[in-house]
Amino acid sequence: xxxxxxxxxxxxxxxxxxxxxxxxxxxxxxxxxxxxxxxxxxxxxxxxxxxxxxxxxxxxxxxxxxxxxxxxxxxxxxxxxxxxxxxxxxxxxxxxxxxxxx
Amino acid sequence: xxxxxxxxxxxxxxxxxxxxxxxxxxxxxxxxxxxxxxxxxxxxxxxxxxxxxxxxxxxxxxxxxxxxxxxxxxxxxxxxxxxxxxxxxxxxxxxxxxxxxxxxxxxxxxxxxxxxxxxxxxxxxxxxxxxxxxxxxxxxxxxxxxxxxxxxxxxxxxxxxxxxxxxxxxxxxxxxxxxxxxxxxxxxxxxxxxxxxxxxxxxxxxxxxxxxxxxxxxxxxxxxxxxxxxxxxxxxxxxxxxxx
Numbered sequence: 001x002x003x004x005x006x007x008x009x010x011x012x013x014x015x016x017x018x019x020x021x022x023x024x025x026x027x028x029x030x031x032x033x034x035x036x037x038x039x040x041x042x043x044x045x046x047x048x049x050x051x052x053x054x055x056x057x058x059x060x061x062x063x064x065x066x067x068x069x070x071x072x073x074x075x076x077x078x079x080x081x082x083x084x085x086x087x088x089x090x091x092x093x094x095x096x097x098x099x100x101x102x
Numbered sequence: 103x104x105x106x107x108x109x110x111x112x113x114x115x116x117x118x119x120x121x122x123x124x125x126x127x128x129x130x131x132x133x134x135x136x137x138x139x140x141x142x143x144x145x146x147x148x149x150x151x152x153x154x155x156x157x158x159x160x161x162x163x164x165x166x167x168x169x170x171x172x173x174x175x176x177x178x179x180x181x182x183x184x185x186x187x188x189x190x191x192x193x194x195x196x197x198x199x200x201x202x203x204x205x206x207x208x209x210x211x212x213x214x215x216x217x218x219x220x221x222x223x224x225x226x227x228x229x230x231x232x233x234x235x236x237x238x239x240x241x242x243x244x245x246x247x248x249x250x251x252x253x254x255x256x257x258x259x260x261x262x263x264x265x266x267x268x269x270x271x272x273x274x275x276x277x278x279x280x281x282x283x284x285x286x287x288x289x290x291x292x293x294x295x296x297x298x299x300x301x302x303x304x305x306x307x308x309x310x311x312x313x314x315x316x317x318x319x320x321x322x323x324x325x326x327x328x329x330x331x332x333x334x335x336x337x338x339x340x341x342x343x344x345x346x
Contacts (some may be wrong), residue, residue: 002151004169007168007172007178007182008154008155010178011164011168011182012154012155012159015160015164015185015192016158016214018186018190018193019189019193020210020217022195022196022198022199022214023199023200023213023214023217024214026200026201027200031200031201037328039198039201041293041296042194042324043287045301045321046198046226046317046320047223047281047283047284048284048296048297048304049300049304049316049320050223051284053308055274060308061309062309066271075281078282085122088126088129088278091278092270092275094271095271096269096270096271
């Protein structure tokens with residue numbers, strides 16, 4: 001078996017355990033009230049960290065570059081109530097434009 | 103959760119919006135599928151192995167990391183560990199999504215394979231459980247199909263897709279989509295504070311931790327703070343909040 005295949009099997013199995021632990025172990029039980037209110041709040045932290053880390057993260061470094069300009073334009077588009085697709089197009093176009101002029 | 107006539111009209115509208123969000127995020131993922139296919143080819147994988155990663159691992163960042171390490175001549179162990187470390191966050195996604203992913207054991211087992219950033223992001227953007235489930239499923243299935251098709255496309259056709267993505271600014275499509283999904287929550291002060299704290303924790307940890315950990319840590323940090331805060335208020339008020 002090639003290394004790539006060994007990694008594939010191990011990584012697929014391990015990843016699946018991580019993905020399925022919540023739905024399979026918690027099952028159809030209701031979460032305790034306190035945990036439930038926490039779970040209502042956590043998505044905000046999740047979405048914010050996903051957005052910001054993929055904007056300023058550059059391997060192990062934090063880099064402020066054209067991507068941040070794109071994200072700011074996304075924010076402006078959202079503030080102007082632009083539809084989802086437009087937000088993404090505006091952000092990408094702004095980032096591309098900054099790169100062209102640099 | 104009673105469904106009246108006006109509810110069901112609303113329901114169709116919400117589902118339409120979720121499908122639109124899922125479609126956009128799926129399109130945003132496509133370029134990265136191409137890059138993954140291309141880098142798998144560069145790293146010396148065979149086509150069935152590259153597709154195997156996209157079907158069975160199905161976690162973008164972990165696939166990239168593992169294939170990159172293998173391509174650089176790293177050991178199988180380091181490639182697998184790096185990939186798994188990146189995916190610890192899906193454990194947290196699973197806890198968040200579990201209440202919406204009810205059903206028979208085999209249904210939950212199947213739905214769990216879709217536990218990725220994008221499916222979770224579309225899912226949690228909805229309010230009611232049935233809409234969370236719907237958003238998660240359309241987002242997850244859309245990305246699954248496109249991710250696998252583009253893996254093949256990248257493997258067979260593209261070799262310099264990475265440059266193209268940067269030139270077109272498509273590397274910011276993902277972050278913009280996450281921001282768009284976060285946006286409606288920011289009108290609420292508690293959600294805004296949570297988002298700000300989560301973002302700050304994540305950015306602060308980027309230089310010091312392997313990729314994937316900052317996102318997990320931001321949820322754990324905010325979660326710990328939330329537990330302390332809710333335990334200091336009385337049970338009555340926490341109960342009325344969670345009834346929303």
